[in-house]
Amino acid sequence: MNSGIDLQASFIESLKTFGVPGGAAKALWIPFPMFLMIIGATVGVLVTVWLERKIAAAVQQRVGPEYAGPLGVLQPVTDGIKLVFKEDITPAKSDTLLFTLGPILVVVPVFLSYLIVPFGQNLIITDLGMGIFVWIALSSITPIGLLMAGYASNNKYSLIGGLRAAAQSISYEIPLALSVLAVVMMSNSLSTIDIVEQQAGYGILGWNVWRQPVGFLIFWLAALAECERLPFDLPEAEEELVAGYQTEYSGMKFALFYLSSYVNLVLSALLFAVLYLGGWEFPIPLSQMADWFGVSPNNPWLQVLTASLGITMTLLKAYFLVFIAILLRWTVPRVRIDQLLDLGWKFLLPVSLVNLLLTAGLKLAFPFAFGG
C-alpha cells in the first residue's frame, strides 16, 4: 500500500542532512503539529461561527452579517477580538481558583482530541494504537470542568446548568461509545487510520454508513447531545437557566467555553466523517482513477494531489455535518430534561446495544462484508 506523503519523515530526514541527531530532529518536529492543530481548530471554529450566522439568517430569511469583510466573513474575527478585549469579571463571591480552572478544563481535552483526527495516511498528529478510545476517554473529562464552572460561579442557574451538563454528557457517552464500538469491531482496530483504511477500496459504497445505518444515527444524536447543541442544549437553555454554567462568565473565559463548544462540534463532525464517511477517501477510489489514466502510484504529483484531496474531502464531509447540525439547531425545538434523559437511557442505550450485538452477529455471518 502506498503510504502517501509523510511530512514528519521528510522533515526529520532533511534535518539529519544538516547533521542534527535523530532524537533532536524529532523533538524539533514536535511543536509544528501542535501549533498547526491549535490554529487549524481555531480557524475551523471561525468558519463554523460564520456558517452558523449565515445559515441561521438564511433559515429566518434574513441577510445575516454583511459588513465585516466580503459576505461578513470577518464577523467571527471581530467577535473574537471583542471577547479578548472585554473586561474579565470574576464575581465577588465566587471561588476564584475554580472559576478560572473550569473553562481551561473544558477546553484542553477538546483540543487534545484533535491528536487523533486523520486527514490522510500520514497526515495525523499521532497515530495512537487506540485513537478513537482516547477521544472517548478525553471527552469524559469535560463534565468535570463544567461542574467546576457551575459550582465556582456560586449561582443557582450555573450550578443547575453544570449538573445538567454533566448528567447529559454521562448519559450520552454510553450510546456514543457503543456505536463507536460497533465500528471498531468491524475494522478490528481502535486506530482512526485503520478505521478509514477498512472503508477504502470500494469508494462511496465501502463507507460505514451503509453498514451501520442505525449506528451512525445513534452516533450523531449522541454527539449532538455531547456538544450541547440544540435540540439538546439544556445546560444553557436561555429560557430556563439564563445561560447555564456560563452565566457568570465574560471576556476570555466565556470565549473559552464558546470556543470549546464549537471546536467540539467540528471535532464530532470530523470523527463522524472518519467513522462513517470514509475519512479522507474520495467517493471514487483515487488509485483506480490513477490506473485509468495510466499514472504511476509513485508519481510525486499524484501524491500531492491525493494529500490535498484527502484534506479537502475530510473537511467537506465534516462541514456537511456541521451544516446539518446548524440546520437542526434552527429548525427543531428543544427537548425537556426528562425527555432528554429518557431518550438517552431508555431508547438510545438499548438500541445501541442491539446494534452492537447485530454487528457482531453479522460479522460472524458475513466476514467479507463486515470485516472478518
Added chain:
Amino acid sequence: MEFASNFSDQLNVGLILPEGIVVATLLAVLIGDLILGRRAARGLPYIAIAGLLLSIVSLYFYWDAENPTALLGSFSGDDLSIIFRGVIALSTAVTILMSIRYVEQTGGALSEFIAIMLTATLGGMFLAGANELVMIFVALETLSISSYLMTGYMKRDSRSNEAALKYLLIGAASSAVFLYGSSLLYGLSGGKTILPEIAQGLAQVEGGELASAIALVFMIAGIAFKISAVPFHQWTPDVYEGSPTPVVAFLSVGSKAAGFALAIRLLVVAFPLEQPQWRLIFTALAILSMILGNAVALAQTSMKRLLAYSSIGQAGFVMIGMVAATQAGYASMIFYLLVYLFMNLGAFTGLILFSLRTGTDQITEYAGLYQKDPLLTLGLSICLLSLGGIPPLAGFFGKIYLFWAGWQAGLYGLVILGLVASVVSIYYYIRVVKMMVVKEPQEMSDTVRNYPAVRWNLPGMRPLQVGLVFSLVVTSLAGILSNPLFTLANTSIENTEALKSASTFLEETTAQNKEVSLADPMAPAIVEK
C-alpha cells in the same frame, strides 16, 4: 484439531456445571419476573430453590473428579471445594425458604431479592473453588457487592440504609487491603496468579520475607473481614441488626463458609512456608473472637444481635480447626460448618417466624411462647441448644471434633479456652430457651399473650414451616447419626490433592532449611503429623 482437544481438556468446563445451573436459575428468575409479572412471580422462589438443589445434585457427580482443575487453572473443583459449594448452595436454598414471606411482608420486590441472593451464592461458590488471584478477587467482589445490595434492600428503613452504607464502606476498604496483598504476591512470585505457582515462586525468592509477611497479613485481614473475626468484626453487629433477617442468616452461614473456604485454600496452597505465621495470626483471631463474641452476646437483649455476636463466637470455634492445620483440623471445620448451617439457619427461621407474627425480636418478649406455639418453641430451642453444644445434638459433636483436632495438634490452651467459651455460650442460649419454656402462663409477655392464631396456610408461611421442620430434624438427628457427615468431611479432605501436595511441599522445603519453621514454638505440631 490436536490443539483444540487439548485446549478443551484444559478448559474442562464441565466442572463448573453447578455454577452454570445457578446462573441459569438466576436468569430464569430475572427474566421470568420481567415477562410474567407480579402474579406469576409467586412461583419464582421455588424455581430458585429447585435450581439450587439441582446444582447440589450436580455437585455430587463431580465428587472425586479425575482432573479437578478447570479453565486453565483458575478454578479447582476438588472435593474440598465441592463440599463448601454444597454448603453455600444449601444455605441459600434454606434462606430463600425463610425470605419469601419476609420480603413480601416488608414490601420489597421478591424476585429481585432472590436474584441478588443467587448472585451472592454464585460468588460464594466460585470463591470456594477459586484457585487464582484474579478469580478470587472477582468472586469475592461478586459475593460482597450482592451482600451490600441485600443489606440495603429494605430501603425505607433507615437502619437498613445505615447497615448497607457501613457494610459497603468497611467492605470496600477490606477489599482494597486484600487486593494490595494480592498485588504483592503477584510481584513476589514473578507475575504468577495461580496459587500453587505462587507458592513455588515465593519459595524461590531470597530475602522477600518482609513483603510476603505483609502480603499474608493483608490477605488475612481481607478474609477475617468476611468471616467477621474479632478485630475485623466492627461491622457485624450494626449490619446484622439493620439488614433484613434472611440476609443476616445468609451472611452468617453462606458468606462465612465461603470465607473459610477461601482461607483454607489460599493459606494452605499459596503460603505453605508461612504456616507458622498464619497459624499464629489465626490463633489470635480465634482467641479474640471466642472471648469477645461470647462475652458480648451475654449482654444482648435483642435476639438478632444475640445471634450476631454468637456467630462471631462460633467463627472463633471454627478457627481452631484452621489453627490446627492438620487434615483432622480441616475436616472438623467442614463438619462443624455443615452442622452449623442447619442449626443456625433453624434459629434464624424461628426468629423470623416470631418477628413476622409479633413484630418484635426482644428476648424478653419470648416469655411463655411454649403455650402458644409449641412447634416454634421446639425448633428454636433445639437449634439454640445445639448451637450451645448440648450433648445429643449435632452441635455437640461438631465442637467435640473441633476440640479433638485442636488437642491432637497440641493446641491445649486454645482448646481449653474454647471449652470455657462454649460454657459461657450455653448460658445465653439457655436463657432464651428458659424464657420460652419455663415461664408460667401468668408470666407470659404481652406480645405472646396477643399472639395471633398459628396459621400455616397463609401465603409464604408453608416454606417457613418446611424450613423450620427440616432444620429441626437435621439438627436433632445429625448428632446421633453423624457418621455419614463425618465421613463426608474426612474423605473430602483426604481426596483433595491441593492440601496434600502443599504439606509435602512444606516438608520438602523444611527439610532443606530447618530454621524456617522450627523457629516457631508451634511448629512441632506439623512435624508430629
Added chain:
Amino acid sequence: MDLAQGVQFVSFIILAAMMFSAALGVVLLRNIVYSAFLLGAVFISISGLYLLLNAEFVAASQILVYVGAVNVLILFAIMLVNKKEAFPALGRNWLRGGATALVCVGLFALLGTMAISTPWSIADRAGVAAEGSVIKIGKHFFSDFLLPFELASVLLLITMVGAIILARRDLIPEEPPESGLTETEAYKLQERPRELISVGKSESEDQS
C-alpha cells in the same frame, strides 16, 4: 540517558509530584469540593503513570472510568447534598490528627521499606509495546482469565439490577389485599414504615 529516557524520567517526576500533592490535598483540605476535584487530579496523574508504563489502554480506561464516571458521580453527590453543617469543635483535635499521622507515616515507612528491600522477581520484562496492549488484554480475557471475565458479567448485571432497585421509587399497585393478609397490627414488621405512593397517570412527575 538519551532524549526519550530523559523525557520519561522528567515526566515521571512531574506526575509523581502531582499525584502526591493532589493526594495529600484530598486528605488534608477542609473543603470537600476541593478534595473531590483533587481526586480527579490524582486519577489523571495515575493514568499518566500508566502511560509511562506502556499500558495505554489501561491509562485511557483509567480516565474514562475514574475521571469520567466515578469522580463525576462523587461530585454530583457532593453538589446535590452540599449542606453546610457547623460541627462542634472537638477537644484535643491535634491528638487525633497526630495519631492518624503517626499511623499513616508508620504504614508508609513499613511499605516503603518493603518495596525497597524486596528483590522483586521481574521475570517477564518483554513489554507490551511489541503488540498493542488491547490485543494482549483481549487474549488474556479469552484464555487464562476467561472465568473471572465471565463472572464479572454476572456481577455487572446484578449490580445494575441492584442499583435500579435501590434508586427507583416503589410503586405499590392499588390492588385489594388478599383475604387473611389484612394489615393487622400483629403482622406488621419494624421495617414497615413507608408512605404509599399510588400509581397515577402523571408519569412525568415520577421520572424527573
